[in-house]
Amino acid sequence: MDKTPQKHDATFGSAIRLRRNRLGVTLDQLSEQTGISTAVLSRVERGHHSPTLHNALSIAQGLGCELMELLQHDPTELVRAGEHLRLVDKETGIERITLARPNPSIELLKYIVPPGMTSRRFAAHESRSQEVFHILQGTLEIHTARKTLTLQAGDTATVLVDMEHWFRNIGSEPAHFVLMIMGG
Structure with missing residues (x-):
C-alpha cells in the first residue's frame, strides 16, 4: 500500500492544523471534542490519512467552522503584529x-x-x-x-x-x- 500523502489530504490536514493552532487547541482537546483519537487526528493533519465524511464533519465542528472552510483552505497565512x-x-x-x-x-x-x-x-x-x-x-x-x-x-x-x-x-x-x- 502506498503511504505517500495525496495532495488533497495534505491540504486538508494543513487546514486543520492551521485552524487548530490559531485557536490554541491541542490535539488532545480536539480529540475530546470530536471523539477521534489523537493518533488519527495527527495522521490526518500530516496528510497520511483520509478521514471519513463523518469524521471530517466532526473535526470541522470541533474547530467551530464549516467543512467547506477546511476544504477550500488557502495556505497563505498572515499574522499581524501583536497576534503572535x-x-x-x-x-x-x-x-x-x-x-x-x-x-x-x-x-x-x-x-x-x-x-x-x-x-x-x-x-x-x-x-x-x-x-x-x-x-x-x-x-x-x-x-x-x-x-x-x-x-x-x-x-x-x-x-x-x-x-x-x-x-x-x-x-x-x-x-x-x-x-x-x-x-x-
Whole structure:
C-alpha cells in the first residue's frame, strides 16, 4: 500500500492544523471534542490519512467552522503584529514568540534573552533535525554535546540538534534572535 500523502489530504490536514493552532487547541482537546483519537487526528493533519465524511464533519465542528472552510483552505497565512503567541519564562524572563509554523516539521520563532540568562536544556530532537539561529542583536552562546558556538549580531549558524542543547546570553544587552527549527 502506498503511504505517500495525496495532495488533497495534505491540504486538508494543513487546514486543520492551521485552524487548530490559531485557536490554541491541542490535539488532545480536539480529540475530546470530536471523539477521534489523537493518533488519527495527527495522521490526518500530516496528510497520511483520509478521514471519513463523518469524521471530517466532526473535526470541522470541533474547530467551530464549516467543512467547506477546511476544504477550500488557502495556505497563505498572515499574522499581524501583536497576534503572535508569546510565552515568557517566569524564572529567566526569556521570551519565545511563535512567528510561523508552515508545516509540522518547520517552526519559525523569535527569542529575546535577557543578559546572563540561560535557556532550559532542550531534549534531543529526532534524527537529522536542525536549528538555524540568526542573531539580530546581542551575543549568544549555543551549546550542544559536540560544540559551543558564540554568535553576535548578524551571525547565522545551523546546528544539528539530535542531542541535548541550550543557549545562553553572554553579553551585557538582551540577545534577540530568530530561530528556525526543521525536523529530520
